[in-house]
Amino acid sequence: MMSSPSRSHVYVDVSVFPHNHIMPYSEDHSKTFQGFPSMPEYMSRFDTMLSEDTARITRKSDTFTAMDRQDELLEYKEAGQDCVIDSTAGQSGQTDVEDRCLEQVQSLVLDEVQKDIETACKLLNITPDPVDWSSGQVQKWLLWTEHLYRLPQVGKAFQHLSGSDLCVMSEDDFRQRCLPCADVLFAHLDIWKTASWMKDRCSPQSSGFIGADDLCAEADSSCSGQPIHLWQFLRELLLKPYNYGRCIRWINKEKGIFKIEDSAHVAKLWGIRKNRPAMNYDKLSRSIRQYYKKGIIKKPDVSQRLVYQFVHPV
DNA sequence: TATTAGGATGTTG
DNA sequence: CAACATCCTAATA
Numbered sequence: 001m002m003s004s005p006s007r008s009h010v011y012v013d014v015s016v017f018p019h020n021h022i023m024p025y026s027e028d029h030s031k032t033f034q035g036f037p038s039m040p041e042y043m044s045r046f047d048t049m050l051s052e053d054t055a056r057i058t059r060k061s062d063t064f065t066a067m068d069r070q071d072e073l074l075e076y077k078e079a080g081q082d083c084v085i086d087s088t089a090g091q092s093g094q095t096d097v098e099d100r101c102l103e104q105v106q107s108l109v110l111d112e113v114q115k116d117i118e119t120a121c122k123l124l125n126i127t128p129d130p131v132d133w134s135s136g137q138v139q140k141w142l143l144w145t146e147h148l149y150r151l152p153q154v155g156k157a158f159q160h161l162s163g164s165d166l167c168v169m170s171e172d173d174f175r176q177r178c179l180p181c182a183d184v185l186f187a188h189l190d191i192w193k194t195a196s197w198m199k200d201r202c203s204p205q206s207s208g209f210i211g212a213d214d215l216c217a218e219a220d221s222s223c224s225g226q227p228i229h230l231w232q233f234l235r236e237l238l239l240k241p242y243n244y245g246r247c248i249r250w251i252n253k254e255k256g257i258f259k260i261e262d263s264a265h266v267a268k269l270w271g272i273r274k275n276r277p278a279m280n281y282d283k284l285s286r287s288i289r290q291y292y293k294k295g296i297i298k299k300p301d302v303s304q305r306l307v308y309q310f311v312h313p314v
Numbered sequence: 315t316a317t318t319a320g321g322a323t324g325t326t327g
Numbered sequence: 328c329a330a331c332a333t334c335c336t337a338a339t340a
Binding site for chain 1: 330331332333334340
């Protein structure tokens with residue numbers, strides 16, 4: 001990817017996230033973290049969100065201790081790709097501007113994290129704060145995360161653990177229970193813990209809907225209206241292409257036409273949401289077909305495999 | 315082999 | 328009872 005000389009650099013302080021491993025950048029980790037929605041992915045999101053001039057988001061490596069720009073910089077390209085070392089030393093001139101950009105981007109990062117977590121909570125029917133999870137909800141979160149990022153299944157290693165049990169575990173505790181993806185899972189959980197902590201700490205009033213959400217998310221699972229419908233679930237997945245685009249995506253958003261790219265995967269996620277471990281695409285598609293006569297989903301005019309269409313697009 | 319259509323019947327909130 | 332979940336046969340790609 002070319003970077004035009006007119007683009008200014010934005011240095012992102014990621015120290016808001018307590019663990020370095022959230023940001024994979026070393027050779028050895030490039031495989032382990034494949035598909036992991038860590039900073040590079042969030043970064044690439046802002047690359048498209050922010051204006052072209054603002055873009056080219058970079059971060060400082062190694063220490064994560066804020067703004068020492070003498071350190072070498074790692075420039076992230078697309079999510080999942082290797083990073084490029086950009087050895088430009090500190091340009092002390094535009095510090096104030098950069099700091100402001102930094103704050104904005106940080107706030108955007110946290111915003112995106114919060115949004116992702118909210119979506120996942122809706123889809124999983126769990127609370128944002130891992131501490132509140134029952135052992136069943138822990139299993140749900142594990143299954144979901146495993147399937148979403150194609151990790152090996154290690155749910156059994158965490159059986160009968162409540163959310164509070166999970167939250168006090170160290171990364172080493174994680175490693176003892178599951179070797180293959182302990183660091184990834186721990187990092188994920190850490191994002192959830194951190195996000196929840198920051199939500200409590202710095203916004204009891206600001207974001208209006210979060211407070212209401214919190215109150216609602218108390219008691220039990222069936223608070224925000226009846227069990228989720230399959231078509232709603234599919235819509236929620238389609239709403240987050242950065243998270244679920246690998247298994248389901250829009251073909252034509254205006255017309256409501258979408259394609260299931262990985263039928264087994266979508267079925268698994270649906271099964272996790274409904275606590276139906278035996279769910280598969282055979283059964284999921286039967287449920288979709290029930291929507292034909294109800295006028296909720298149909299086959300598009302030119303019928304294609306694994307392609308459906310919402311009758312009433314939004 | 316995987317997907318599609320739709321009937322029959324059991325389950326669950 | 329509605330909304331699936333499960334199971335199944337037959338047709339299609």
